[in-house]
Amino acid sequence: MLKIGIVGARGLSVANAIKARDDAEIIAMCDLDEDELKGAGKALGLDESCLYRVYNDMLEKADIDAVVIGTPMQCHVPQAILALQAGKHVMCEVTAAVTMDELWWLIENVEKSGKIYMYAENYCYMPEVQLVKELAHKGYFGDIYYAEGEYTHDCTELRNWHGRTGWRSYWQMGTRGAFYPTHSLGPVMACFDESERIKEVACFSSGNHNPYGLRNDDVNQAMCVLESGKLVKIRVDTISPRPHCLTYYQIQGTKGCYESPRTGGDHVIAVATEDNPQGYEKWRPLSDFNDMLPERYKKGGGEGAGHGGGDYYIVEDFVEAVKTNTQPYLNVYRAAEWTAVALLSQLSVTNGGRVIEMPKFRPNMPWEEKRIKL
Numbered sequence: 218m219l220k221i222g223i224v225g226a227r228g229l230s231v232a233n234a235i236k237a238r239d240d241a242e243i244i245a246m247c248d249l250d251e252d253e254l255k256g257a258g259k260a261l262g263l264d265e266s267c268l269y270r271v272y273n274d275m276l277e278k279a280d281i282d283a284v285v286i287g288t289p290m291q292c293h294v295p296q297a298i299l300a301l302q303a304g305k306h307v308m309c310e311v312t313a314a315v316t317m318d319e320l321w322w323l324i325e326n327v328e329k330s331g332k333i334y335m336y337a338e339n340y341c342y343m344p345e346v347q348l349v350k351e352l353a354h355k356g357y358f359g360d361i362y363y364a365e366g367e368y369t370h371d372c373t374e375l376r377n378w379h380g381r382t383g384w385r386s387y388w389q390m391g392t393r394g395a396f397y398p399t400h401s402l403g404p405v406m407a408c409f410d411e412s413e414r415i416k417e418v419a420c421f422s423s424g425n426h427n428p429y430g431l432r433n434d435d436v437n438q439a440m441c442v443l444e445s446g447k448l449v450k451i452r453v454d455t456i457s458p459r460p461h462c463l464t465y466y467q468i469q470g471t472k473g474c475y476e477s478p479r480t481g482g483d484h485v486i487a488v489a490t491e492d493n494p495q496g497y498e499k500w501r502p503l504s505d506f507n508d509m510l511p512e513r514y515k516k517g518g519g520e521g522a523g524h525g526g527g528d529y530y531i532v533e534d535f536v537e538a539v540k541t542n543t544q545p546y547l548n549v550y551r552a553a554e555w556t557a558v559a560l561l562s563q564l565s566v567t568n569g570g571r572v573i574e575m576p577k578f579r580p581n582m583p584w585e586e587k588r589i590k591l
């Protein structure tokens with residue numbers, strides 16, 4: 218039985234998925250805020266003795282094997298490192314870190330600890346994303362050479378937390394660049410070959426035209442060139458007044474393409490097939506290919522879990538990774554590379570859109586690799 222402690226009320230998003238399993242249970246909860254903590258404890262059915270306001274107390278006193286980190290972005294690395302050093306496995310919310318140095322500290326600590334670290338990029342687990350990924354890996358799009366993702370989410374209402382300036386004012390809307398890219402990047406990167414990596418990042422932005430006095434530009438457009446020379450374009454926009462669209466994606470390959478709905482409508486696909494070689498000329502619903510969904514999605518189990526059931530499967534993969542002692546697909550190296558798109562885009566945008574090289578986030582890298590190459 219994997220005994221889990223959650224830190225940060227956001228971590229509750231995976232609580233039902235954990236509760237639905239017979240090989241994992243939540244036995245402790247931590248939140249700095251007393252009301253949040255009490256509310257979470259009640260929702261989880263935990264006794265008061267299992268609730269902690271101080272994170273170190275939970276690590277030291279609760280008999281947990283793993284921590285789910287659902288606190289603000291700037292807490293992720295310090296809390297993950299403390300957990301790894303205490304011998305706990307970690308599943309951590311997005312983004313993985315807020316500085317480049319933190320990314321290397323995190324990697325070093327995962328490597329030293331031998332524990333599992335999983336990046337909770339739950340958008341990768343949404344059923345449509347899984348279906349498109351399956352089609353991509355089976356060659357339906359041919360050779361994929363371009364993809365884009367967009368996260369347009371007016372977060373300005375979330376600037377304050379309980380009446381005070383909140384963390385999003387600093388780290389999402391208060392920092393330049395595409396600072397929250399991985400919901401857009403993860404699902405499309407998953408469609409490329411697994412060995413594909415990001416080589417360079419450049420970011421351009423619109424300037425600041427809205428009335429809030431925030432540091433972040435209204436629109437940030439990050440261009441990621443992959444090691445193969447292929448291109449991924451990411452838009453992050455947390456300020457513009459417009460309806461939310463957190464999950465816009467596009468994939469283009471030599472045999473056809475896919476687009477998710479941007480303003481309503483269906484997920485659509487246009488691909489050449491053996492019986493319809495001109496199939497790339499006309500959109501058809503993605504649901505025509507539903508029989509290609511990964512088997513576990515067809516079998517069910519994730520009904521009712523967040524993100525179209527995806528939150529159920531992310532927990533399943535975390536628990537399986539721990540049980541089999543195998544780092545998951547969303548390992549610390551991918552977490553670092555995808556998060557570094559945020560951090561390097563900040564450097565790029567503040568240097569006139571300069572192209573910045575991505576460090577090689579791979580196992581056991583030498584010191585020379587752990588710097589920003591200007």
Ligand SMILES: NC(=O)c1ccc[n+]([C@@H]2O[C@H](COP(=O)([O-])OP(=O)(O)OC[C@H]3O[C@@H](n4cnc5c(N)ncnc54)[C@H](O)[C@@H]3O)[C@@H](O)[C@H]2O)c1
Pocket residue numbers: 224225226227247248249250253270272287288289290292310311312337338339378383384
């Ligand atoms: N994957 C997703 O779909 C998704 C959606 C929303 C937020 N997030 C991520 O989840 C995280 C939390 O976001 P949120 O919107 O829930 O934030 P929030 O500010 O609403 O909640 C954060 C909680 O963490 C607690 N907290 C802060 N510092 C703490 C500390 N040092 N120790 C213990 N508890 C502490 C706060 O009291 C609060 O209850 C962020 O990293 C965000 O990027 C992910």
